[in-house]
Amino acid sequence: SENLCKGLYLFTTELPTRPLLFDFHGVSMTHHFTDNWEKVQSFQARPDDILIATYPKAGTTWISYILDLLYFGQSAPERQTSLPIFMRVPFLESDFRVLPPGTEVADKLPTSPRLIKTHLPVQLVPKSFWEQNCRVVYVARNAKDNVVSYFHFDRMNMVEPEPGDCNNFLQRFMDGKMVFGPWYDHVTSWWEKKQTHSKIHYMFYEDMIEDMGRELDGLCSFLGLSPSEEEKERVIRGSQFDNMKNNNMANYSSIPVMDFKISPFMRKGKVGDWKNHFTVAQNEQFDEEYQAKMKNTNLQFRTAV
Template identity: 70%
Template sequence: MEGFDFSSMTRPELFEFEGISMVHYFTDDWENVQNFQARPDDILVATYPKAGTTWVSYILDLLYFGNTAPERQTSIPIYLRVPFLEAVIPSLRTGVELANNLPTTPRLIKTHLPVQLVPKSFWEQNCRVIYVARNAKDNAVSYFHFDRMNHAEPDPGDWSNFLQMFMDGKNVFGPWYDHVRGYWKKKQTYSNLHYMFFEDMVENTDREVENLCSFLGLTTSSEERERITKNVHFDAMKQNRMTNYSTIPVMNFSVSPFMRKGKVGDWKKHFTVAENEKFDKHYEEKMKNTTLKFRTQI
C-alpha cells in the first residue's frame, strides 16, 4: 500500500494457542469467532495459508455473483467479498463483522483454522466446505515469501530457518501436516466437504471448476466456465487490484508480491539437495498413516 509506514508496525510474536502456533491478529476476536452463527447456505473456503485460498474464493465469487452483480468485481476487494473469519487486521473491520454484514446469498467466508477449531455452527448447519490443499514443498516456499512481505506475520528469518520451522509446525495456523490430514479425515465422515488440490487446479482449471460446480449443484455452460477460467488465470488476478491484495495495509509489495508465481515445482529453486533429503525423510514419517497423496510436480 502506497505511503504506508511499515517501520511503524511491529511484527507479532508467535505463541501457543488452542494447541497450535498463532499470532494475536487471529486470536483477538476468538470468542466471537467460535460463537459465529453459520447459515445452512454459507460456503466456507478452508485452506492452510498460501494454498490457493484467493484463487478458489474468486472462482466462487464469479460463479455466484459474476453475472448478477458484476460491479462487485471492479469495486470491492476480494477480502471484503470473502471475509477472513478469524482475522483482526488494523484498519479493517473484524472478519466476523464483515461476514455478519455480507449482503450476499450465499455468504462466502474463508478460514485458515485447522479443522478442530472451525466454529461448530458450520458443521451443525451442514454448510458446504471447500478445502484446498497444496503440496508441502511449494506451500512452504510460498509461505516463506509471504511472511517476508506480510507484517501481520512473524519475521521468517532466512529460508533454512523458515524451512525448519515449517517442519516443526511452528508457523501461524500450526503444522501443515496436521492441517491437510485433519480435513482429509473429516471428509470421510462429512459429505459436504469438497477436497481440492492446488496442483490439479494448475493442471486443468476448467475441469476443477466443473467439479466444483457439480459439488455445489450449479449448472454452468462451457462458455461461462471458460470466461471464469480466463478471469481467474494467475496473471490476470495478479494484475487485478481487487484480487491481488495491493490495497491492504499490512503487506509490503516492495519485498514480494502477494501473488508471486502460482506455479507447481518452484520449490526446486529453493531447496538444497541436503534440505530436500531431510525434508523427504521427515515428510514420510509425518504422512505415513494417511491415504492423502500429493504431487510436487506436474
C-alpha cells in the first residue's frame, strides 16, 4: 500500500497530458496500454485465473466487484474496506507510470483464484490464458448506452484521449477510432471465440440490470460455485449501483486523474440513457451503421429492458 499511496501522490501532483490514439496491431491504442506490451504478451496465466474481459464502459467494475464478493467476500472481508478494486482486480495491460503496471500487480496477487481484467480484443489476449484453459467472464453492453458512457468517461478521465464534442465522439465510435478499437469487432470476436472455447461465459449488461439473481445463478453455475441464498443476497446487495457508487473502494474516487466535478466514474448505470443524448438524426445514422457492421453475426442486443 506504500507504493499505492506514492502512486496516488504522484497522480495529484503530475496530471498527465491527454494521450494520442495510434494504430497498434490494427487496433487504436494509446501508449498507456502498449508501453508494457512485452510483459503483457509474456504474462504467465495460471489454470485457476479468471479473466474479466469487456469493451470499456460495459460493466467492468461491476462484474469485477461481483466476482470479488463471490470469492472473497466472506473469507477476506477486509479486502472490501482496505483495498481499492483496481488493486484487487488489476488491469492487465495498463501502465499509467504512477501506479505499478497491471502485469506487476497481477503477478503479486496473493489470492487464488486471481481475478484479472482486460479490455483487449480477443486476438491480443496473452496466449497463456488459452494455454492454461482459464475461465473468462465477458460482459457486453449495447452500443448506444456504451458510447454515451464512454463519452462521459473520456470527458472526466485525463488518461483518455480528448473526447471533443458529442457529435464528433459518436462519429469516432462508429468509425472504430476508440481506445481498444471498434465496439463492433470487440463484442463479435469474443462472441465467436465463445463458440469454440467452452470456458467463456458471455454476459449482457442489460440482462444483469433486468434480473441480477438469474444472472448470478448462471455465473455461479459456470464457475462451479454454490453459494447459499444468504451469500447471493449479500453479493447482489453489495453490487447494487448506488452502493458501489458510494463505496470509495469501488468508485475510483481515490484516483485524482479522474475529475469527478466533470462526471462521476459511476454515472447512472441504466439501460436506455442513450435516448437522453442521441438526436433523431444521430440515431438514424447510428442505426444504419450498426446494421451494416453487425449484419454477419447472430449476436443480439437490447437497447431497453
